[in-house]
Amino acid sequence: MSSTSLPLTPVAKASPFTSDSRVRPINPHAGLRSVSFSRNGSCCVAFGKVGSSSGTIEAVAVTVDEVPLLSCSEAIERLRACRESVKSKQRFLAMYSSVFGGITTDPAAMVIPMDDHIVHRGHGVFDTAAIMDGCLYELDQHLDRFLGSALMAKIQPPFDREMTRNILIQTVRASKCEKGSLRYWLSAGIGDFQLSPSGCHQSTLYAIVLQDQSPFDPTGVKVVTSSIPIKPPQFATMKSVNYLPNALSKMEAEEQGAYAAIWLDEDGFIAEGPNMNAAFVTGDKKLIMPKFDKILSGCTAKRVLALAQGLVDDGDLAGIEVRDVSVEEGKEAREMMLIGSGILVRPVVQWDAQVIGDGEEGPVAQALLRLIQEDMRSGPASVRLPVPY
Numbered sequence: 001m002s003s004t005s006l007p008l009t010p011v012a013k014a015s016p017f018t019s020d021s022r023v024r025p026i027n028p029h030a031g032l033r034s035v036s037f038s039r040n041g042s043c044c045v046a047f048g049k050v051g052s053s054s055g056t057i058e059a060v061a062v063t064v065d066e067v068p069l070l071s072c073s074e075a076i077e078r079l080r081a082c083r084e085s086v087k088s089k090q091r092f093l094a095m096y097s098s099v100f101g102g103i104t105t106d107p108a109a110m111v112i113p114m115d116d117h118i119v120h121r122g123h124g125v126f127d128t129a130a131i132m133d134g135c136l137y138e139l140d141q142h143l144d145r146f147l148g149s150a151l152m153a154k155i156q157p158p159f160d161r162e163m164t165r166n167i168l169i170q171t172v173r174a175s176k177c178e179k180g181s182l183r184y185w186l187s188a189g190i191g192d193f194q195l196s197p198s199g200c201h202q203s204t205l206y207a208i209v210l211q212d213q214s215p216f217d218p219t220g221v222k223v224v225t226s227s228i229p230i231k232p233p234q235f236a237t238m239k240s241v242n243y244l245p246n247a248l249s250k251m252e253a254e255e256q257g258a259y260a261a262i263w264l265d266e267d268g269f270i271a272e273g274p275n276m277n278a279a280f281v282t283g284d285k286k287l288i289m290p291k292f293d294k295i296l297s298g299c300t301a302k303r304v305l306a307l308a309q310g311l312v313d314d315g316d317l318a319g320i321e322v323r324d325v326s327v328e329e330g331k332e333a334r335e336m337m338l339i340g341s342g343i344l345v346r347p348v349v350q351w352d353a354q355v356i357g358d359g360e361e362g363p364v365a366q367a368l369l370r371l372i373q374e375d376m377r378s379g380p381a382s383v384r385l386p387v388p389y
């Protein structure tokens with residue numbers, strides 16, 4: 001180690017997410033003040049206190065090969081400091097892990113073992129459920145899909161359905177969260193770094209309760225057609241953790257100033273978005289939605305189909321059809337909308353260069369959003385489960 005004086009560099013410039021390929025991920029919570037590089041390309045990180053008004057610091061530079069060896073409690077302390085330094089719109093309120101067989105509300109302990117096959121092989125499935133006004137919305141519908149995904153991924157859950165459900169409810173209770181989101185994962189388990197899960201002792205269950213601070217936005221969005229290949233039906237119909245195509249598709253949309261990219265299936269019909277389904281209102285006022293045989297069977301989309309019957313009864317819709325929808329039909333629709341548990345119902349006002357309808361949020365999409373929001377607040381017991389806080 002050698003002492004040196006380094007210019008005060010904002011830590012943000014040395015962010016692990018910097019586009020400078022020379023910059024390696026750094027530990028942002030060890031009193032770190034600066035990162036620099038020697039001529040041979042090795043990285044120096046500087047630790048120390050901001051000491052002078054001239055904008056320089058007295059610091060100790062450490063090369064990356066002098067990585068500290070940490071005790072368990074030191075590692076946990078650093079995890080805690082890391083959590084506290086990360087600015088996120090999401091707060092993590094409680095986590096259950098079958099590895100430690102309990103619930104923690106300490107974000108520093110909300111971690112997954114490195115040898116879990118969900119981490120290094122993507123051998124895991126997940127699902128969600130919204131928490132609204134102290135009730136879990138459509139928990140049983142999501143749980144059915146979750147266990148169906150586990151079956152397709154050949155993961156034998158560590159607990160039966162009732163016990164799993166119970167653990168999820170208890171995790172929400174421990175979080176004290178009355179408005180947020182519950183996410184849960186089943187994994188092939190921990191044990192080794194092989195491909196086959198045959199060396200895993202036991203599958204694992206994890207759950208987390210999140211609170212998102214972002215305001216809900218119902219305004220119309222733009223979508224584009226995805227150039228990222230859609231997952232084949234065997235993988236698109238299960239909610240596995242392999243969301244790389246979905247993430248790339250979302251990024252592709254954002255790069256074009258759009259909200260989401262729409263996948264087409266192998267026959268060119270409209271499939272779905274990266275984490276939402278799509279629906280349309282035709283010129284003759286029918287609500288149409290692509291079939292679920294090659295895409296994820298959306299719990300929100302299915303609930304919307306049921307609630308939309310009320311609009312048919314009132315004469316606001318002429319009918320409801322779940323069938324193949326061509327791109328031409330979709331782009332010529334009177335209305336287009338995205339549907340999912342995160343966004344609920346979001347009107348689409350433009351798809352690629354094509355303005356949808358009159359370019360404004362459509363009345364059917366707005367009515368369906370109102371209906372699903374009402375359902376979340378005061379729907380029947382089949383979709384609302386009060387959490388026993």
Ligand SMILES: Cc1ncc(COP(=O)(O)O)c(C=O)c1O
Binds near residue numbers: 296297
């Ligand atoms: C690929 C995909 N399609 C559709 C959906 C919508 O499903 P849900 O309404 O159950 O959230 C999701 C949700 O995560 C998804 O990931």
